[in-house]
Amino acid sequence: MPGNEIFKVHNIVKRYSSQVALDNVTVHIPEGSIYGLLGPNGAGKTTLLRIINRITAPDEGELFFRGKRFTADDTHRIGYLPEERGLYKKMKVGEQSIYLARLKGMSKQDAIAKLKYWFEKFEIQPWWNKKVEELSKGMQQKVQFIVTVLHEPELLIFDEPFSGFDPINTNLLKNEILDLKKQGATILFSTHDMGSVEELCDHITLINKAKTILEGDVHDIRMRYRTDLYEIGFRGDPAEIMPTLNGDFELVDQEKSQTGIIIRLRAKKGLHGNEILKRILPVSDVISFKEVIPGMNEIFINVIESQHD
Secondary structure, three states: OOOOEEEEEEEEEEEEOOEEEEEEEEEEEEOOOEEEEEOOOOOOHHHHHHHHOOOOOOOEEEEEEOOEEOOHHHHHHEEEEOOOOOOOOOOEHHHHHHHHHHHOOOOHHHHHHHHHHHHHHOOOHHHOOOEHHHOOHHHHHHHHHHHHHOOOOOEEEEEOOOOOOOHHHHHHHHHHHHHHHHOOOEEEEEOOOHHHHHHHOOEEEEEEOOEEEEEEEHHHHHHHOOOOEEEEEEEOOHHHHHHHHOOOEEEEEEEEOOOOEEEEEEEOOOOOHHHHHHHHOOOOEEEEEEEOOOOHHHHHHHHHHHOOO
16 A cells, blocks of 8 residues: 655756746655656656656756655665666677666676566566667567666656557566565656556646646546446336436437447436436336446546647
8 A cells, every 4th residue: 555655746847948848846656656647748747757867957846755855865766767768789688787787786696686587587588698689679678677677676767668568568567567566666657558547556647738737546536527427238218217317317328238228327416326226227127337437548638628728
């Protein structure tokens, strides 16, 4: 379960010439959580990740790690997988992996032992003596993921970690991220894949036009944007059901299913699903019933579009 706040981004401002890349952005990352950083292209996500990794500095604002001001000495407690992969093409995979692990403060012996474990886990032992340029983009990404997590940092930061992966390897990476969380790591990642957000994330921040426009617990956000839409599967004639609703529920659509009819109704006047069942059950055989909660993709699109109105 998420615990105390491990990292805080407070009122960060970043400008490039006349362009504002980040405008008073604040993010609270709970320890032990998977935190999604969302936003359209150009929103400022990668700029924020680069600031957290001290690759670039903010013009205003502060960063805190475990309640104390974030310093260069804390960077070894972070693992960063950038969207732009940065392996040396001419080096052999094993040689380079050891080199990058040593830069993170690991001994050669410890690095080799842990690399052996990860290479076996990912079934990539044959790549050890190959040059990086011989590997596909997805293979290179696997190697860089391993190097990122190898020194077991407290905070892992992934920028678009699933780009370049086929569905099988995407699923492999998702499982590894969930395992890392179980082992106590905190994960912050940016993504355009809203399915991954619902599957993995506990919390999100949505950035658009350099500003934070939505943040919070994923479940709470989905509940906040619910639209009183219900889906009912039943056997019978919709014409017999609608009069029982007395105009209190709007018919959104209907379709045939293998077992009967599925209709979607939107409640009016603050009514809820129990009222639908109370009215329908006396006249129909209900097969299924659920509230249709909007997904993060729908919420993402609606919130972004509302900014353009």
